[in-house]
Amino acid sequence: MIEEARHFTAELAVIGSGLAGFAASIFALNRNIKTAQIGNTGAIAYTTGYLDLLGSLAPDYAASIEDPWQGLELLRSSYPEHPLCRIPQTDIHTAFEQFTGFLGECGISYSSPGKTNARVLTPAGTLKPTLCMPATMQIGTTAFSRQEPCVIIDFKGLKGFSSSQIAANLKDQWPELRNTTIEFPDMSLGEIYPEVMARALEVPETREKLAKILVGAAGETKIIGLPAILGMHSPDLVRKEMEQLTGLEIFEIPTMPPSVPGIRLREMFEQLFPQKGITLIPQQKVDKLKIEQDGARLFLSDSFGPITVDAKSVILATGRFLSGGLEASIDGITEPLLNLPVTQPGSREEWYREKYTDRRGHEINKAGIEVDASFRPLDNNGAPYSNNLFAAGVILAHQDWIRGRCGAGVAIATAYKAVEEVEKYLS
Amino acid sequence: MTEKPTEQTIETEVLIIGGGVTGAGIMRDLSLRGIQTLLIDKKDLCAGASGGNHGLLHSGSRYVFSDLHSAIECRRESTILKHIAPQCIEETGGLFVAVAGDDPEFAENFGSKCEPAGIECTPISTSKARELEPLLSDRLFKAYRVPDATVDPFHLALLNVAHAEMVNGSSFRPHTEILSFICKNGKIEAAICRDNRTQSTITVRAGQYVNAGGAWAMDIAHMANCKDVNLLYSKGTLLVSHDRLTTHVVNRLRPPGDGDILVPGGTVSVLGTTSLRVDDLTTVKPTVAEIDINVREGTAMIPALATARYIRAFSGVRPLLQSADNADDREVTRGFALLDHSSQNLSNFCTITGGKLTTYRLMAEKTSDLIAERMHNSKPCQTHTTSLPDEESCRWTEPGASPKYWYRANDPEDMILCECEMVPQSAIDEIITDAPGAEDEMNLEAIALRSRAGKGPCQGSFCGIRITSHLYDRGHYHDKTGLIHMRDFFNERFKGMRTIIWGQQAAQMELAEALHCGLLGLNNLEDD
Numbered sequence: 001m002i003e004e005a006r007h008f009t010a011e012l013a014v015i016g017s018g019l020a021g022f023a024a025s026i027f028a029l030n031r032n033i034k035t036a037q038i039g040n041t042g043a044i045a046y047t048t049g050y051l052d053l054l055g056s057l058a059p060d061y062a063a064s065i066e067d068p069w070q071g072l073e074l075l076r077s078s079y080p081e082h083p084l085c086r087i088p089q090t091d092i093h094t095a096f097e098q099f100t101g102f103l104g105e106c107g108i109s110y111s112s113p114g115k116t117n118a119r120v121l122t123p124a125g126t127l128k129p130t131l132c133m134p135a136t137m138q139i140g141t142t143a144f145s146r147q148e149p150c151v152i153i154d155f156k157g158l159k160g161f162s163s164s165q166i167a168a169n170l171k172d173q174w175p176e177l178r179n180t181t182i183e184f185p186d187m188s189l190g191e192i193y194p195e196v197m198a199r200a201l202e203v204p205e206t207r208e209k210l211a212k213i214l215v216g217a218a219g220e221t222k223i224i225g226l227p228a229i230l231g232m233h234s235p236d237l238v239r240k241e242m243e244q245l246t247g248l249e250i251f252e253i254p255t256m257p258p259s260v261p262g263i264r265l266r267e268m269f270e271q272l273f274p275q276k277g278i279t280l281i282p283q284q285k286v287d288k289l290k291i292e293q294d295g296a297r298l299f300l301s302d303s304f305g306p307i308t309v310d311a312k313s314v315i316l317a318t319g320r321f322l323s324g325g326l327e328a329s330i331d332g333i334t335e336p337l338l339n340l341p342v343t344q345p346g347s348r349e350e351w352y353r354e355k356y357t358d359r360r361g362h363e364i365n366k367a368g369i370e371v372d373a374s375f376r377p378l379d380n381n382g383a384p385y386s387n388n389l390f391a392a393g394v395i396l397a398h399q400d401w402i403r404g405r406c407g408a409g410v411a412i413a414t415a416y417k418a419v420e421e422v423e424k425y426l427s
Numbered sequence: 428m429t430e431k432p433t434e435q436t437i438e439t440e441v442l443i444i445g446g447g448v449t450g451a452g453i454m455r456d457l458s459l460r461g462i463q464t465l466l467i468d469k470k471d472l473c474a475g476a477s478g479g480n481h482g483l484l485h486s487g488s489r490y491v492f493s494d495l496h497s498a499i500e501c502r503r504e505s506t507i508l509k510h511i512a513p514q515c516i517e518e519t520g521g522l523f524v525a526v527a528g529d530d531p532e533f534a535e536n537f538g539s540k541c542e543p544a545g546i547e548c549t550p551i552s553t554s555k556a557r558e559l560e561p562l563l564s565d566r567l568f569k570a571y572r573v574p575d576a577t578v579d580p581f582h583l584a585l586l587n588v589a590h591a592e593m594v595n596g597s598s599f600r601p602h603t604e605i606l607s608f609i610c611k612n613g614k615i616e617a618a619i620c621r622d623n624r625t626q627s628t629i630t631v632r633a634g635q636y637v638n639a640g641g642a643w644a645m646d647i648a649h650m651a652n653c654k655d656v657n658l659l660y661s662k663g664t665l666l667v668s669h670d671r672l673t674t675h676v677v678n679r680l681r682p683p684g685d686g687d688i689l690v691p692g693g694t695v696s697v698l699g700t701t702s703l704r705v706d707d708l709t710t711v712k713p714t715v716a717e718i719d720i721n722v723r724e725g726t727a728m729i730p731a732l733a734t735a736r737y738i739r740a741f742s743g744v745r746p747l748l749q750s751a752d753n754a755d756d757r758e759v760t761r762g763f764a765l766l767d768h769s770s771q772n773l774s775n776f777c778t779i780t781g782g783k784l785t786t787y788r789l790m791a792e793k794t795s796d797l798i799a800e801r802m803h804n805s806k807p808c809q810t811h812t813t814s815l816p817d818e819e820s821c822r823w824t825e826p827g828a829s830p831k832y833w834y835r836a837n838d839p840e841d842m843i844l845c846e847c848e849m850v851p852q853s854a855i856d857e858i859i860t861d862a863p864g865a866e867d868e869m870n871l872e873a874i875a876l877r878s879r880a881g882k883g884p885c886q887g888s889f890c891g892i893r894i895t896s897h898l899y900d901r902g903h904y905h906d907k908t909g910l911i912h913m914r915d916f917f918n919e920r921f922k923g924m925r926t927i928i929w930g931q932q933a934a935q936m937e938l939a940e941a942l943h944c945g946l947l948g949l950n951n952l953e954d955d
């Protein structure tokens with residue numbers, strides 16, 4: 001194999017292919033900034049598809065917030081360091097609108113950001129608050145709030161998704177909920193996987209076969225809930241056709257990761273970004289990042305050889321431990337690409353509380369990098385590391401996205417802000 | 428869960444308190460003599476030191492300097508166990524190694540110290556040692572081979588109980604805690620227990636009462652007003668690595684200290700141990716400081732320990748016996764003690780504590796001899812010759828065994844629920860119906876204790892969800908109980924993870940918490 005050195009240039013290099021990275025590229029596209037995005041596979045394949053803004057508040061993250069916008073106000077007074085408190089609400093709203101709008105244009109419709117959180121279903125039969133959800137999941141929420149009769153259907157061979165579990169846990173709050181189990185067409189033996197089922201449903205014959213089974217399973221009931229398997233590339237179309245074939249209303253419930261709604265987003269971005277002029281280098285890790293006064297150079301390599309990217313500015317959206325944006329060792333937490341200082345508890349003893357599900361959450365989750373008002377990471381002296389380096393997403397300190405139920409919120413809002421600052425810097 | 432507490436009386440010939448290996452061993456020994464028993468544990472089998480140890484089947488060599496008597500006892504007992512319970516034992520062999528900085532004289536004398544104990548100990552060259560164990564430090568200066576082995580205490584305890592249940596219908600009750608005794612005329616008349624799951628009271632009337640409470644033996648003896656059990660507590664903390672780093676047990680050749688032994692166990696290795704006096708048994712758990720010491724010290728012997736991936740840490744408590752008449756005497760023995768409490772004016776109560784996993788059978792024999800004599804039963808002990816039979820539902824604790832059974836059965840419908848350890852659905856089904864201690868609404872901790880589920884790198888964070896779903900599908904759960912069990916299981920597993928979450932485990936933990944709390948909201952369950 002001939003190794004050829006490949007080289008790309010851009011005004012902005014986005015490092016990271018999580019929600020923050022993809023959102024940053026979308027916002028940069030909307031602002032006509034020439035962008036290259038490089039990102040290893042990360043947490044996006046784990047996401048449910050729900051886009052949370054803010055679901056619970058410290059200190060005990062107990063009751064779920066009904067009005068996330070009002071929640072942001074409360075957060076501003078109780079915890080002003082939180083990244084979401086450093087961005088005007090109107091910008092956060094615009095960010096969600098632009099992001100979901102883009103997804104809709106590309107064939108994955110989302111509910112637009114409203115005034116209140118919806119209560120959405122989880123595969124365990126609990127409910128969680130979220131701001132925007134894929135259109136394929138919406139009927140579940142309305143059927144629940146209207147207490148309409150509904151059947152949750154699971155599949156023989158699909159592990160970790162039990163309709164009896166969902167029904168057993170929701171029966172007090174949703175007496176009209178029933179459940180049943182069916183076999184997926186042509187996959188009656190052994191274990192089956194959501195991703196495989198979703199791809200199978202891209203094929204019309206599979207849809208027809210499944211529709212017949214669903215009609216039988218639904219009986220008199222008009223609304224059915226399925227695990228999230230309704231196609232990979234055009235879920236809205238698949239769902240619509242399934243509804244026509246069955247005469248039922250159908251919605252999806254997220255499954256255990258890797259989950260189809262997350263993979264849908266990733267595949268859609270990977271397919272469409274290049275068409276829209278974004279240089280996307282997916283499934284790759286930036287090995288080295290050199291930041292200089294007037295530009296940055298990224299070093300990486302794939303099976304065809306080395307790649308360099310020169311960019312005027314960089315957004316670091318590399319996530320936390322799961323994605324490799326932060327690293328924990330026996331001695332402490334570090335940021336591996338630039339060795340940026342990481343705000344963290346004094347010792348490992350303080351990382352985690354004694355009890356896993358302690359309502360106050362764990363201190364380690366608030367560790368992260370510090371940024372200035374323009375979302376530029378700070379160096380050891382508290383000054384911006386460089387004028388052309390910005391950061392977005394859950395790598396940022398002072399937020400616990402897990403307990404706050406604000407994963408997408410932090411990712412999308414800070415990406416919006418960072419891109420705005422990039423634009424200022426570039427002009 | 429909301430049922431009213433009820434009362435119940437159970438009659439049995441012998442009540443054994445404490446479901447560690449010792450209690451389980453006594454149960455089997457007595458059953459083979461035709462004596463019927465009830466074994467209870469406030470938590471579950473191996474909830475104490477029997478589930479919190481190294482799993483080393485001592486050749487005795489570790490004690491040749493300090494305690495020749497124990498060394499000989501271990502040598503004899505380990506030989507017996509290798510014959511009667513080979514299914515619980517892996518004959519790994521052991522190495523003793525000294526590294527630069529260790530006392531050369533101590534190292535030199537080791538061979539001659541093993542001799543009087545009758546322990547086969549062969550000096551080998553350091554290059555041979557490193558050939559056997561490539562991860563050993565290049566700073567070795569002395570090495571010996573000894574017949575150490577490893578033992579799976581869970582499998583061992585389960586098989587002892589299962590055999591006793593089979594032989595004469597003796598039975599085991601988990602989560603049954605002794606609270607007090609009713610004593611009259613020099614005898615215990617009844618034991619008052621509480622079912623910790625239902626909170627109901629259970630009165631047990633037995634002819635004989637055995638306290639096999641390990642570190643808790645003093646507390647239990649006090650309940651019968653016996654003042655002759657004096658224990659000090661020494662806590663030990665150990666770490667489990669993700670991979671098996673050595674094939675042999677590797678001991679540091681120096682006076683016992685922190686981080687001086689690495690014991691393989693199936694697909695993992697266990698590094699230990701620290702030793703810390705504690706006063707309170709309720710707060711025993713690993714600390715970051717203990718973990719760091721073990722890793723630092725262990726690294727001198729095996730440098731790879733510095734960068735190894737650890738998946739779990741745990742602590743156990745060794746009860747150290749003090750002589751009765753001089754409670755201040757710090758001279759403690761590492762052996763075991765059987766107290767017949769006749770000096771405390773009780774004729775049907777005894778306490779067995781101390782000792783080792785390796786000597787559990789002997790401890791059970793001595794205790795059973797006493798009980799048999801008191802009951803005028805003249806049947807001799809058989810456990811040193813009678814093999815421990817296999818029992819299907821107990822086979823799932825063995826590391827690496829589940830995939831074997833699963834491949835052999837070759838049933839595509841039998842899905843793997845724990846992917847780290849390859850535990851299939853059928854194993855879970857077998858355990859909840861047939862394993863010792865199986866019961867309705869058996870929880871995930873109890874299932875995990877009887878299998879490898881949750882013991883791999885994800886520590887149950889995924890399989891906990893899958894097994895729960897499966898149990899809902901089976902109709903094992905009908906309401907929120909399954910979610911509560913799942914949350915409690917994750918909380919329990921976390922105790923063993925809290926101090927070792929770095930490297931890949933930090934990523935693992937973030938994913939787990941995103942799932943359990945971010946998505947499923949288990950931190951917000953309302954159950955109380």
Ligand SMILES: Cc1cc2nc3c(=O)[nH]c(=O)nc-3n(C[C@H](O)[C@H](O)[C@H](O)COP(=O)(O)OP(=O)(O)OC[C@H]3O[C@@H](n4cnc5c(N)ncnc54)[C@H](O)[C@@H]3O)c2cc1C
Nearest residue numbers: 016017018019020040042052286318319323393394407408
């Ligand atoms: C199980 C699970 C469920 C979730 N459910 C929800 C939900 O219901 N609602 C919600 O709003 N959010 C949810 N999230 C959160 C959400 O998916 C994102 O994790 C979060 O929004 C953070 O996004 P991020 O882009 O900052 O970081 P990440 O998503 O972690 O992305 C970081 C990216 O950076 C890449 N990267 C790291 N280092 C390098 C490098 N050197 N070179 C190149 N690339 C690199 C990684 O590969 C990854 O692609 C969930 C997350 C998980 C794990």
Ligand SMILES: Cc1cc2nc3c(=O)[nH]c(=O)nc-3n(C[C@H](O)[C@H](O)[C@H](O)COP(=O)(O)OP(=O)(O)OC[C@H]3O[C@@H](n4cnc5c(N)ncnc54)[C@H](O)[C@@H]3O)c2cc1C
Nearest residue numbers: 445447449469475476477481483605641663743783784785
């Ligand atoms: C850190 C450490 C490492 C060790 N390593 C080894 C080794 O490698 N090899 C070896 O041979 N030995 C080893 N040992 C020793 C060995 O683990 C113990 O000697 C052995 O497990 C003791 O078993 P047991 O049944 O006597 O006590 P335990 O296993 O402690 O059992 C006592 C039981 O009593 C129950 N109980 C307590 N109070 C009550 C109550 N009120 N009502 C009902 N039940 C109650 C507890 O729940 C517990 O299950 C080690 C010990 C420690 C602490």
